[in-house]
Amino acid sequence: MARTARRPRRVVPGVPVSPLLDIRELVVRHGPRTAVDHVSFTIDPGETLGLIGPSGCGKSSTAMAVLQLRRPDAGEVWFDGQELTALDERRLRPLRPALQPVFQDPYGSLSPRHKISDAIAEPLRVQGSWDRTTGPARVAELLERVGLDPAHGDRRPHELSGGQCQRAGIARALACEPKLLVLDEPVSALDPSLRAGILNLLAELQERLGLGYLFICHDMALVRHFCDRVAEMREGRLVRTTAVTSPSPPR
Template structure:
């Protein structure tokens, strides 16, 4: 593992039955850096992301986050680490409950992690919404009252509530219109500059990768076939 690596993945293997979805994939990611996993649908990008987050335990390999090997930890041991590794998902509507107000979605991580209080919790939710470019009054709305871009900003605010070091961005703009996409990518860039976040950016669009990522690795059939810039 390199000294400045926030995330270090070594020889990662994920199998789905007889199919090897991720075949000895390795990469590193530094704090404040964006690393893209690029490739067509079905190449193993999302399986890699789930294994990094330990939402799907890998069949082999290592995942080191902030110097700690995650694959050998129990679920109880992972619990205090999970807030520092947060996903932002592809479907901005599907990632939010249609029955819950935006304020409740953003507050949920604070409540789960025992960091909610009636005195300062609502102000923290308002601060997070403002941080992602939404008026705090949007907290009273439900997802169907928001656009796709606004819902994705809510998802980012919810991820930020946990004060993460790493965001795993799984096709976060692929479902958005081009003009909206640019605004969300600009927001993510600003947040990275301000907070020093590391981004594992899952994307199939090479143009977006070339614009947004510092480095990229290209996957095919579960394997890394090239990296940019070349090492």
């Protein structure tokens, strides 16, 4: 694997930090089965928390509840000082842009019928912030920010590589100017040669924009290499949370 750099989180000594995301006793049930069983964790601004565990342990169900794409059956989701679980959809809608997902399948997360530029512009249109005059330049800027040529905006997903599609998905998330990205296995569908580039991009964006990351993964070595803390799930429960004290050596 090519070298990736995990940048240490910027913390000012003696200055208290309020969590950007605060999950309290989260419960998610699928019929009679409890997928997430009283899970609690926090993520500070600019921090990366890795959520790891075997398939079926509740990682993705936790992510869906954090994003409020699936309302939890119990518990609280506090984001940027507001309890999302207490809000109806009308009051939740203005907060959604600050909390954005990046999914595992780079092709499946983009419509095959739409150009990449349209996919990136879509969140701006949904928010009512699209401007015909400045919008195309904003899309081009986002493409360049994630390491793509603005000319890629005229292509459709099948005309791009998996790594390029994932970069486009990240650009679409950034269009909303988020504070937290929920990264659900963002590199597991990519060839090993492409993973380091995406991880380096995420690290650079976090350094530049101060983003918080919930990084969902099944690879402990990767999580320890990329994250500030690691939360391990087993059978719906959070069994331990540990700090990563220093970056892994280059590989």
